Amino acid sequence: MAKVHVTTSVNNQPQEFLCEPQESLLNCLRDEINLTGTKEGCATGDCGACSVLVDGRLVCSCLMLGVEAEGKEVTTIEGIAEPDGLHVIQQKFLEHAALQCGICTPGFIVAAKALLDKHKDPDEETIRYWLAGNLCRCTGYDKIIRAVQDAAKELAA
Amino acid sequence: MAEAVDLKAIGTRPIRPDGIEKVTGRANFGADLNLPGMLHGKILRSPHAHARIKSIDVSRALALDGVISAVSGKDFPEKSGNDLGVNIIARDKVLYDGHAVAAVAATSAFVAEQALALIDVEYEVLEPVLSIDQALSDNAPLVNENNHTNGDTSKPASNVAAYQIMSRGDVEKGFAEADVIIEGEYRVPTAHQGYIEPHACTAAMNEDGRGTIWCSTQGQFDVRSNTAAVLDKAVSSIRVIPSEIGGGFGGKTTIYLEPVALHMSELTGRPVKMVMSREEVFRATGPTSATLCRAKVGAKKDGTITAATAWLAYEAGAFPGAPIGPGCMSVLAPYDLDNFKIEGNDVLVNKPKVCAYRAPGAPQSMHAMECAIDELARELDMDPIDLRMKNCSDEGTVAPYGPTFPPIGLKACLEATKAHPNYQKAKPENGGRGIAVGFWFNIGMQSSAEVRIAENGGVTIMEGSPDIGGSRASMCLMASETLGIPYEQINAHVGDTEGTGYCNTTGGSRTTFATGMAVIQACEDIIAQCKQRAALTWDLDVDQVDWEDGQAVPKPGVNADVSPLSLADIARSAGRTGGPLLGRASLNAQGAGASFSVNWTDVKVDKETGRIDVKAFTAIQDAGKAIHPAYVEGQMQGGAVQGLGWALNEEYIYNDDGIMENAGFLDYRIPVASDMPMIDTQIVEVPNPSHPYGVRGVGETPIVAPLAATSNAVRDALGFRIYDLPLSPPRVLEAIDEQENA
Ligand code: FES
Ligand code: FES
8 A cells, every 4th residue: 555645743843754544643653753752552542642732632643544644733742841941741740740650641741731721720620621531540640630730830820 | 777867868759760751752661662674463362262273374364465474372382381371372272352362473563463364263162161150160161171279180170270278266166256247248350450551562583592572561580581481492592671661560570472572583583563452451461350259257246356257269360370369368467366267269260361460369358358347347336447446467466377467557557547637527428438458468579789880979770670650769769868879869770681680570569678678788788888998098997987978987086187088089089999889789588568558438429320429538558668758659549549440440341252342441441530539648657677768568558448448438328238349330220229129
């Protein structure tokens, strides 16, 4: 089968890649352009480990085709940090010990970014519902929620 | 024991050394490695729970463009036809839905997937054994015709692989003395560890017969020895490089893909990568045992327990090895009893071979007993804490499994519960509160560590225990404390099988205890060397030198006009005093201290839908000494939510043919953020006298008590008991209906 040429933008850089027409965006990111920070936990849209932003919207990259990224702007975990250091959310995850094994962490940070881009002052329930698409088996969520609360506070300050 | 010493580093909450890589996506996990020329391997799995394999033909698969290799059980060494080898790839029979039957390696994962459909397998389908009741019934089909209980061939073959018993005193006499007797039968379903990272590995075999495996594992040394055994190779011919590990909880203490990948690499001369799908993880990797447990407990009116018995049956899956030992050890560990009898049965069924899951065996057996104790408290009209306080194990109690407890923290946890503001708070209106005790004995075993000092005094720890929850931070903290230098000056690495000394697998909550002890001893080795170097520099005797706050100083009273030498000073001039500083230690750690917990849950039950809402959860646990309290809390919170998930929702669902019907995260639903409240924690510290800083393992205990705590809370809310888990909406609704129609 002929591969398809895709022209897109990843983490604010123009990006081209070749992929199979049926290949997920997740596999394109990981295998075609070596951005392995985005993880696969299920490939069925149930775990959120593959979360990325596409034109600012939170999506499961395992449920989107690579060819659908044509002309779009994709942000992955590798694009979250600022040029001068970690993003506040990343820093707060570290300070609050909001990760144990860390496999879910990229997805949670991307999802938390999507949340905080939209809601400046989310309450606990809003945070829990926004992050309900991301599974973490290690932390019991407590420290993740606190990290996001603290990040929201700091971003608002 | 350093209890009188002022601790500077231990007990603080610094950022973990591997943190930045994990929040930026740079950390490499099992599936993140790609090598030039690499092939992709996939496994064909059995669609039957029990069948004889009549023939396997891979020729059509091999003919597909891009397929380089296709193998089945007969291509593996005869010698590896033991349980481990047969679980990795079936020989003459398939024993569960998902059992590996054949494998292919192809130039892409797509092609490999397509090739699976071209493998022709002919099966003769057999009747499966799907439950403990069925397995134990007369005339049950046999999972393994050659299985005799405890290997006793004088008895007929059966589905019971092993039976064990622990007892003390005279239970009949004990029950005769009781004023109240509580009896019940409890079922806990199969649950999966549910790590978010599926199993993954890449293997490359060289022409000289030396192979390398990169994989996600809790124990690189076990991957090495197990893979060598399955492929009939020398242990030292295989190097295993552990990646970062995306969760394990016991489930990554064995191997599935590694020998298949290495074998296909040997056949093709190219690296082979294999990654499981989530469905494969559910169908074919070790979940934990479903159980049937009978608990009976008798007590006098004043609450003194006079006797207790537990009859436990654990599903092993298709091969022996359910955690009946730990299940039996744990079930009555919290109680100081004169009369008890505990029996355990390891039962074969046509389901995947079980694997360790956090405190393996304990949550199920203690669910039964802690529910029985709760009923006893109700019957006696006693506070459940007071009842436990009256009967609890303490220092000097002879544990049901033999040894006498050294100082343990059960009483301290019970006292802390009574004093806790959450416990004093009223339970939710129309809701319930349930309490339970948790326990894990903890293990030590073998560990090695090296401490290497750079020219500027920077410290590198090299050890061999894969870090699943922040253990490198704990190693750095213990090194910082021992050496007396800042945490920031220290880094810790998990080495591969050639890069570091032998360590047993990360599990049983041994890492911070045992590998930590090796790190401490390796640091002490460095201190001894530094004193020697300083003595040499100062022209003093080595016993005239002390190590204080990270520097060598002359002992008080020694007349020497010298300035202290820091680790950096000594490292800088190490070439002149005997060469680089390299500390090492290897040990078989003894005296892992048991860790007890008390948990309570507040719930509300929606009687219309049967849904249980967890309003609050509090966990109190003895950590001995919390090295990095945030990660101790994290273990407690994570274990609590796993336990809540198991109590409320998680279960393997099989159809009548033994095919798993919910092999995905959509239908096997683990808790999500919006299901859970904050998990409040309180760490109790009763130091373990066998560890230099008092550490007890903490990772296992947290999953134990939530099962019974939740059952007891629902019992409290409903006014009657549901004996089986999970307390999922359909089961709760059915129970409410039954109760109302009764
Ligand atoms: S990998 Fe995409 S949601 Fe799980
Ligand atoms: S930290 Fe391991 S899954 Fe979230």
